Amino acid sequence: MKRKRIVLILIVLVLLGFAGYSYLYKGHRDIASEKESYLVTANSIFDEFKVDEAKANQKYLDKTIEVYGKISSVDLEANSVIIDEKLFAVLKDKVKNGELMVLSNIKVKGRFIGYDDLLGELKMDQCTIVE
16 A cells, blocks of 8 residues: 555656656747737837836737837847837847948847836847848
């Protein structure tokens, strides 16, 4: 009788261990191949966060979105762009010098990771440039 309980407890522990491992080490998302949830301008999403940050977080946080606007600055070392002085986007692919020009229009698709109220800017990562 004791042996059956021990075996049953071991089986349960193994199953819980496997479930925990699967949850912690699940596969990475491929943002570039996901369908975007929203298509917005950097200014419009910024305004939504100014009106109601909690509601905007619920709507956009960890979602794949496309954002378009004008490039405010390009940082080749950080492989990032700032759009309309409101959205900081880290690009997935390396950008070459002269490939992106300040004040040119851009549309990026990526994962929205939040609003940084200290810097007053929106943040995205895993971004790709949409042609």
